[in-house]
Structures are given as structure tokens and as C-alpha cells.
Amino acid sequence: MSKLLQNNEILLRALEPEDLDILYEWENDTDLWKYGSSLSPFSRFALRQYLIYAQQDIYQTKQLRLMIVLREGNRRIGTVDLYDFEPFHGRAGVGILLDQKYRNQGYGFKSLELLEEYAFNFLKLHQLYAFIPEPNVASIRLFKKAEFECTAILKDWMSLQQVFVNVFVMQKFNTGKNQ
Template sequence: MNYLTGKQIELRAVEPEDLDALYRWENDSSLWIYGSTVSPFSRYLLKQYIENYTADIARDKQLRLIIMRKESRQVIGAIDCFDYDITNRKAAIGLLIDPDHKRQGFGRDALETFIEYAFRFLHLHQLYVHIPVCNTASIALFRTCGFHESTRLKDWIRLPQGYADALIFQKFNRE
């Protein structure tokens, strides 16, 4: 079984040719509210990141995989696993689908593929995600993929119009 292949997508390690896509995504200030970025990244810093990236989740406590369309081999997004806790077998997850490829099922396919990999290959007990309440598309996606809301964090994310709550969703490996 190939844990990194979905119906429409493949997940793979970050490669040097991903520099332009990463540069575009990391510097899109409209996406910064979904993470903790507050300033742009230089092309030089991202190139260094790619060159030094090990994809060793145990050592780095994180794993970034690129989402690629199977049929065209086009890079369409990234999925991040971070705050990896080996003792408690849990990790946070983040998902980005390029705006040109949203609402085509790629996010769901990538998330389902990553869940399978995380639970069956990495043997994680749980995945969790923080989602701003205003991100209704992500809330719907994670619910569709079996994540359950566990708590609401008040004034968790600073937006241009003020603070907003975030929801924590969890999915447990019950096997």
C-alpha cells in the first residue's frame, strides 16, 4: 500500500522546484491569519529551508508534504504536521490548497490521504487542528473527514477587524 497516494493527489517531500510555490504561498498575506506568520519570507530563506529540510518528524517535530495532482504532476498545495509529540503520539495539522485549485476535492483527498498515513504508518493516536471560526470552508472539510470539535478558544486569532475565536478539532485513531 502506498500511504502517500490518494484518488487525485500524491503527497511527496519538499523539492527545490517547489521554491516558487512556497514563496507565493508564504508571502500571501491573506493567508497569514490561518497560521502565525506576521511578515514575508525572502526567496533566499525559503531556498535555505528547502536545502536544509530533513523530513525527519521525530527530530524536527514537524513534517511538510507537497500536494501534487496525480494526472498533471502539478503542485497544488501543502500539508503540514507540526507540534509532533512522540510520547503522546499526537500532532497538529495544517492544510493549504492553492486558491486556483480550491473546491475541486483536492483538500479532502489530501487530508484523507494524510490521515491514513499518520494513523497507519506514523502510528499517531490523534491529529488536531486550530481553525478560526470565520474559516467555514475548513471547518466543513475537517468535519467531513471525521474531526470533531473539542473546544473553543476565545479571542485566539488577531484579524484586521479585531480578535476572533478559534475552534479545536480532533480526530482519534481508534484502531
């Protein structure tokens, strides 16, 4: 396995068919829907199809989801995503999900570091970005710690429980020192 997607604590790996049950649990956690774009449950069939589709190249699918795995015990603790991959424009969106049990332990930051290294040094992207709802304070804090900067605020962009909230556009540019 490449050293590119791992450090001494975690590794980012491709999704496997064995990940179906944990993905089913995370994707159907209604507490997380408010921060994303999910509006309804995912079936096992739909996720099984997604796992097949996810094996294709990022240049074909324009997205890449990687499982975050703790090296010790080989425990799956979350996922990181590159989405809306635009190689011509040199950018991709970033998403991250950590299982509740593994939050606030530094794993999100370490996962973003590995994903950033892959995106900037291997894919040669110019920038990464994330759209984060204002009430998602933990994600805002995580992306700021990873040196993403808030470059725009989309006013009343998302509806959360019948209240419209702002969404922060967070960006990080490949300045060459990210390498």
C-alpha cells in the same frame, strides 16, 4: 514510491528544491496570513534554508510538510503539514494550504485522508488536531467532513484585522477503524 501517500488522483511527496518558487508565492500571499501565524514576508533565502531543513526526519524536526501534487499533469496544488509532532504523546497538529484555483474540488479532503492514513497507520499516532479560526468557514467544513470534531473553543484567541476571534480546536482520534 509507497502507495501510502497517494491515491489515483493525488500524491503527497517531500518538498524539492524546485518547489521554491511556488512556496514563495504561497507563503507570501498576505490573504492567507490572517488564518496562520505569518506576520511578515518570507525571503527566498529563508525558504531555501527551510527546504534544506525539511529534508530531515520528522523525529528530528517535529514537523513534516508534504507537497500535494495532482498526478495528472504533475501539478503542485498545495501543501499539508504535520507540526508539533509528539511521538511520546502520539499526536500532531495538521495544517493544509490549497492554491486558490484548486479549492472546493475535493482535493483538500483527499489530502487529509492520505495524511491521516500515514499518521495513524505508519507513524501510529493516537490523534491529530487543528486550530481553526472561526471565520475560516471553508477549513471548518473541510475538517468536519474529514470527521474531526470540535472539542474546544478558544475565546478571543486570534486577532484578525484588529478584531479578536474564537479558534476551534478540532481533533480526530485513531480508533482503529481509521485504518
